[in-house]
Amino acid sequence: MNKVFKKVFKAARGMMMVVNETTSSVQTGKKAAVAVAVMGALAAGTAVAAETVVEYQTTVITEDTVVAPGEYVGAADTIYHNTNGTEGAAIGYAVKKDVIASVTIADSTFKNWTVHNTGSYGVVYGAAVSVHGASSVSMTNVTIEDNAALATWKTSGVQGVGYRQQGGEFYAKNLTIKGNVADGDTMGGGISLLDISKGSIENLTVSNNAIVNNIRETVPNFGVAVGAGLSAAYRPVNLTITNATFENNTIDSVYAYGGGIYIESYTPTPAGATTMTFDTLSVKGNRAEGSGLGVGGGMAIFQEETQVTIKNAVFEGNMANDYGGGIYNSGNLTFSGTNTFTDNTADIGNDLYNEGTITIQDGKTTFNSGIESDGVLNVAAGATLSVAGKTIITALTGEAGATLELGSTADVVVNNAIDGLNLVGAGELNDTTGGDVQAVVDAVKNTDKGSFKSVGMAEGEVMGAVTATVETDANGEVVVAGKTVAANEKTESLSDQVTLAPQMITRIMMNDVRKRMGDLRASEGTHGVWARYNGGEMSGSGMKADFNMIQVGIDTVPVADAPRFGVAFSYAQTDAEGDAGLAKTEIDSYSLAVYGTKMYDNGLFVDVIGRLATTESEITVLRNQAAMNNLALSASGELGWRFDVTKSFFVEPSVEATYTYTNGSTFTMGRGNYELEAAESLVGRAGVAAGLTCPNNKGEVYVRAAVVHEFMGDTTMNSRIGNFSAAPIVTDGKDTWFEYAIGAQYNVNKNTYVYADVERTGGAALDEDWRANVGVRYSF
Template identity: 25%
Template sequence: MPTSHVFAPRQRIMASAIALALTSLAVSAQADTVDGSTRTVTAPGNPNETYTVFNGGKLTLQSGTSTNWIYLDGTVTPARGASHLRADGATIIGSMLSGGTLVAALRILNSDATINNSTITSTTQAGVALTGQVGSGLVAPTATITNSTISGNQFGASVSSNGILTLNNSDVSAGTGAVAGLNGGVANFDSTVVVNGGKISGNLSGVLAATSNLGNTNSLTTINGATVTAANGAAILAEPGRNAGAFFGHTANILVQNGSTLTGSNGFAIQALGQITANATIDNSNITGNVGSDGTATLNLTLQNNATLTGDLQNLNTLAVNAGATWRLVTASTVGTTTMNGGTIDIPGAAAGTGTYRTLTLGSLSGKGNFLMGVGFPAHTADVINVTGNAAGSYQLSIPSTGQEPTDLSPLTVVKTGGGDATFAVKSIKVDAGTRTYLLAKQGNNWALVTDTNQGIDEVPTDGGGTDGGTGGGGGGGDSGSPPVGGELSPSAQLVLGISSAGPTVWYGEEAILRTRLGELRMGDQSNTGVWARTFGKQYHAKPTNSADYRQTQYGVIGGADGVVGEAWGGKWLVGAMMGTSHSKLTFDNGSTGGVNSYTAGLYATWLSAAGWYFDGVVKYNHFQNDANAIMSDGVGAIGSFNNNGVGMTLEFGRHLEFGNRWFIEPYVQTSMLRVGGDSFTLSNGMTSTTSSTGSVQLRVGAALGKTFELAGGMVQPYLKLAVVQEFIKSNQTNINGIVFNNDISGTRVEFGAGVAGQVRRNLQLYAELETSTGRRINQPWGAQVGVRYTF
């Protein structure tokens, strides 16, 4: 049989190291040979029997068989081809031979083996060693091992000489031994290793991608859905053989794919040391750990196809982040040439929202991709992309919005370049910072966030106008104030201002229902006690100056009871009590919404004279539950809630005048006063709001024109109505992040309506009305209500 190469001092031949120091292969007392023949070993076999297979021989181990070491040799007579091993359910344990020779449990020299459901163990050398010699007619060593367990001392399994090792769902481990300072669960010396599933573990490395002095080939190591760990080193280590210079200059290609995991005790998922070039690709796997070199090795990294790497990159030569892939930084990192093909670099990583900001330094940048970045507006600091060389391509920056207010309004640089035609844009176009919005602007070779002044806001509104309420809705949609420096209000600020001023709109919307109820009394039998109920719906469209348009939709139901309590001043007095509830939804063009749940109760009184004069008085209390759901410019929601109360009253004086053919006109004048208490609340994005109170004083002058038609057992009154309303309160302040805004709700509006009241029986009245209003800053596109009253 051929002997293996002999190591000279300080220049050991790596093939002999991979062969695990086999020298003379001294024959045990229970040694057997398979010379060009076929041998089948049946259970139970002999754990002390060794086998040497050569000259194209074939050894088969059946299930339950146990043997000692096995040596497949395909070099004795190359013309007779490789030797073969087939094992299924066998146990192969390599032990110390007499004379002290250390052997692998299974050595494959220019031969092949197929192993299934077996256990291969060596406590002194490798469990499986594939090696070979270079020569005419010699084949590369090959082994396919499936559903098996392999363990060794220096290596669990090793392959060299352009061999091919395929591991399917197998567990391979190495102890603490070393060959020339190298150790690993699987060692690949200029060959091909494919690991499909299973677990690989080692001491100094989980998988070793090294070089040998046989030939000048590159290696390929594929980790496919497998788990790789190292107890005292990197999960995957690329390092040349530590011997002659002939070991240097080779390339180790590494592919980690399909859900593989890498865990190195030194923090490295992949590490390259010494004079070696390593090309690493992570594909469709979520890897946590650093990837880097010692500065001598050349390490190139590609992330692709939904791969995620969470870790730092150290001394990388090139980085490619392709479509669907993400690199999440752990600390500030420096990378040389960087190419992005639709991938994402997450600079904040797990530090997002913690107030820690990083600088990513790139030698050059090209392609197209996305950067996730963090910004600390209150401290005027941010993550920074620093391209020291040329930057080319186009990139989107995903920068989160915040409800916290900036303290420094000067431009905040987030990208620095050494030149080039690269373009950067914020993915959401705008970034919110408290009450303000920011845009990304190019400044020389750099890019900075600057306040958005496209819609400058005067600190003190010059038009004095406010939101014009709809029907009974003068309190809503007030004119917003502004921050000290011009800029477009952020969506969060717009929502806070809108919902802070929504209380009066809700209150007046409910009060209008009660006012129409009192109007019914003037056509019915006032001598009886009655109960009534109304259901209603309304929508307002507010367009406040220097704020955002929004729509407020209100639905509710109100009911009550009233009756005559006496006569005075030539007329009857009726008193009643009411209660009800309504829900209002505020919607903004950017998707923000607000909700107001209102619970109301009140007392009212009506005086009706025989001459048609009347007086109505109402006192009404409301409890408001307010919910805010802001959608910031980056699409992220911010929620908050608060409660407040409101008390108001209305006084109305008018006359019901009838003339020919039962036509009637009912002019009136009404005044209303309301105070809605304030409250403080904080949105989940950090924005704070405090409203002391919201006031409203309105004067309404209007008239209704209608005709009474007598019916059998009742009557019906269709009518039209017209009113002009003036809101007088010009100052309702809301404090957002320490900035005072004025919700000016003063203004004039015109109301239109049409309805019908019918008394179908002496004790039953039905009612329906449609209404609309228009004003300079708010319109009521529609309003509708229906009701019923029953007297006893």
């Protein structure tokens, strides 16, 4: 026997043997402990005075039985007691020998029953419900809560305070067992199952059950409590439990085993092994507090014959005094799917203490708080074992292609016997060590058979994934011979969002005089006021952005033949989305501009504009948020010439250059610190417009096209976490695209005109799917 099991076996076996012997002796008695049906007083619904002795009626069933649905509620001031073998204060059945019958319970609640056994070697079975014999039990929509089973004689025991079944088959759906309390040497504070040949439970909640004040230190082998939530022990159980929750179940005893769940096979008498499968399991906040020994805060598994499979489970915040805060195992335990252990505590093995056999069959099982394995820990090909915290694995065995992930390297000792192990440092470890893959290698010692198939570190929050090559040096130590670091995909996604701000500023601010104010030749006044809407949609490189801008301006010609000088203010709002909706940016921009425009009689025109803009960006990537502010300075000049080919047809070539400087900005997101360096942009445009003028100077319609080139536009984003910096993300901003549009202007009268055009671009990394420009100008 292993070292913990020797202690547990000696104490627990004494309790179980006494329980079994008592059960046998009581069953041969005149009143048979497993003989209580719905008692006369309860069936009649009459109150029973406190401390009243209830004469239990023997009910031996010989045919299928259906319990009437309803609420079976005990009187708060009533204690049911007997001198030997009290069973089922609410309902109890025994199946006649050589008879196979079924018991069906549905849509019922069993609440506030208290049973008290004062006899020598007496045993309390199921304060609410107890079934015994070769029966098949079916429960649907049943709640068992706030019941108590007290066995105060020095060697008395309790089995299944809320529900106890021995023998037959057990099937349940939507079963809740909560708030039950036991005092004494107890198997199953909430539920006890023995000798179940087969069965299943779907949607099980076991919470806030307790085994208390069990401190019989003066009596050898007693003061033993197992499974405050569930006990499947002594006799073999074959059961599948799906979608189960065990929360806040506690044991306060000399010896405490399995705060949430206790599972054991007792062989060779009676022969047989317990086999249990849990699929979708939550085990949280359970406690095994033993003044002598506390084992398995969340779950305790004993005996190598015991077979337990856990699929898709969460063990969190469980506690044991001594071994295995999450799980203690000396049986045969298999993990499948995704399993996570977090914040479990124990003196040895916070998440897990293993003296039996554990197999990670598939998926990923993560122990975040530390494990100790002195038994067999086997990882199948394609499966991942992830460990962090204080970890000791005496022997890691398994198949080539298995993966071991280390969340930390301090206090980690792993002896690897897998030939072809994939060894990887977790992303958080990558961030905290700056990609120190050698520390990962040093934490794992290969035995004669052990070797690494691959070595690396997963992508962190900031640091990129690491792929390493290793070799054995002259001293026989495995050392890193070389490594490559990939760009961090999350940082790249963030960079796409962050660098969007200067790109958008440049593209939105870039507007020729026709976009801004229409055809000024139609303006006859000295002074003018105007307003326009400019909005659209841009997309490209996995990004999509909608923008809307309102701009208003006022201008004047101070003296005859002077240029028209003006000032304009604008507000723009942009919503951008990338990476299939996982990254989003909201940008608010405010701009103040001054401009000067001169229209010559020969068709020549010159337009110069300077802008000062601020942007406020709210960035979200994978639910992490950041804020960034930028200041932009921009200047542009446009030169064009209008040629009237005929009286009603014109051609207008033009060129424009726009320079924009956007300052740098720093921000934090998650645990990372980021810096967007200052960016510069120089955009040149050459194009032509051609159109028709309307009779009587009523306006014009036109088409235009241009080729545009970005000569600068590069951006650099730096990222840092703790004392370590990742490689900068540099984006090449140089680009060329084409733009084309159709537009019109309508002169309402000699003082007022309206103008509009619709534009598209193509060929750029970020293109305009459409852009609408609509404005009105009034002159006086």
